[in-house]
Amino acid sequence: MGRTVSSMPSTAARVVLVTGVSRFLGARVANTLQADPRIERVIGVDTVPPTTSLGRTEFVRVDIRTPSIAKVISSAEVDTVVHLNLVTAPSGPRSRVKELNVIGTMQLLAACQRSPDMRKLVVRSSAAVYGSSPMDPAVFAERDEPVEPPTSGYAKDAVEVEGYVRGLQRRRSDLTVSVLRFVNFLGPGVDSPLTRYLRMPVVPTVLGFDPRLQFVHEDDGIEVLRRMTVEDHPGCFNVAGDGVLLLSQALRRAGRSFVPVPAPSFAALGDAGRRFAGMSGFSPELQRLLTYGRVVDTTALVNELAWRPKYGSEAAFADFVSARGLGRTVPMALLDRLTTVLGRE
């Protein structure tokens, strides 16, 4: 993971391709990039048409699992690819999600390797690559190996995606490659398994465990992706807001009522949720995160960008809470009344 000599836009992005543009993160990144006058063209690709207006971003409906993505890259002379296609929400059957994540990335990287115009690759990965186990060190830095590598779900996909990206780096050492390991996104616009979990009427937690969690605000995440795209920051970086929240603490701040259930029941609840239509349930990765938690070190990112996320984990969570209208519950009001009554006497 070499450090950049200068963060000046030496290989300035001219034509940027954004994958996964029809989803929340892709759409917002495309919107941010097209506001930059130095970028001539922003091309967004996805398998489904976008639901919101993309402005001057040119949308191409193409499945990145097929070789046709290579045609888009070569004909438009794409020099920068921002790969945001990692599907972290269990949308549809697992085999299809895995296809999208892994086979899609392989095709995209194959096309990147061929293209003589390619200069830069920015990949959205996940802090889930570190896994989550009781034997974990308290804080993961980028060079740390997972104690128990993830064995399922998008976390395993992310590990495989990073593996293929390293392969491309070996073969095309002229490329600037940035891999970003994001912790859970949170903010007014985010809809993820975690936000759905936090919004359950009564939130189940794992009895006897209180995981440490970190969040990154959507605005900060997009700013990091923008800077990685328009500036040169090769390497692998953890992205998270400063600070740590415990799950119990977060639920109390959000005024959610929660009920601790034994770990096996928690897993059964997740399975039941997945099986019934309309509910996403908890994936095994989410279950492990909500049992053992995970904290990553963001020193490398802060030093590289000379910038700190605007929102810490607590602020990102607070913004999510206020945007979703979650808040105080009855006992707090009672307690406040009791305090004022005592204060008056």
Added chain:
Amino acid sequence: MNAQLHDEQPAERGARVIPLNAARQDEEPAERHPLERRVAAGLAFLRRRLAGEYEVDEFGFDPELNRNVLLPAARVLYERWFRVELAGTEHVPRKGGALIVANHSGTVPLDGIMLSVAVHDHLERDLRLLGADLIYQVPVLGHLSRKAGHTLASPADAARLLAKDELVGVFPEGFKGVGKPFGERYQLQRFGRGGFVETALRANVPIIPCAIVGAEEIYPKIADLRPLARLLGVPYFPVTPTFPWLGPAGLLPLPSKWMIAFGEPMPLDDYGPEAADDPMTVFNLTDHVRETVQQMLYDTLLRRGPAFF
């Protein structure tokens, strides 16, 4: 006249008494205030806890919970049950990183908790212990241990804590020490693989040897039910004179008399961080620390005298 005088005098005295009474009446609300303040403080604490308005660090350390709930519970054992006596507190630096290396014993690792109380109450610092990974697999114990400021015994965590100028405590004997039979009491086991010396060398912090006397007698382990231990996935299943014979009452530790002694800090400045990569230096230092702790153990044991009185 005399009678009148006599009558007047008590009246005068009475008049003198009235201001005193008035003063006492003024004092009364002031006397009620501390209680009210305590109730108000208690309510404010409860409110902060229920609203989640407290801070934890990246290790999950919750100083407020530790100070107000976890330590007071342990302090009862510390002061009334084990009657812990401290020695050599002047050897522990009041600020800056340092590594306390102590012996481990007692079947149930209460020595770690008592050491935390000692350091918090008498040195005004938070002790950050490095614990076995088993602790973090067990429900309740894992997160309480993190909230009390402790973390996993891994070089990365230890280095991170020392870089933050924290006071870190470690029991290099691990399970071999805490689970040894009663017959081997006060005999130090192998000091791990010297990882703690490497960590201290890299962080360039002094090692403070520490002897804990008394923990050996709290649950005298006279036998070990290995098949049951394997079944439960724990390192040992102890049999003590009271456990499991007396049921839950057998869980009560015996009220032994404790002494905790800190030794002179061993500065590692002369070696430099690169010495951490020289196994011979690390082994020699490990042995040196072990011998120091063993010697301190014998001395402290002599000073204590009988185990229970």
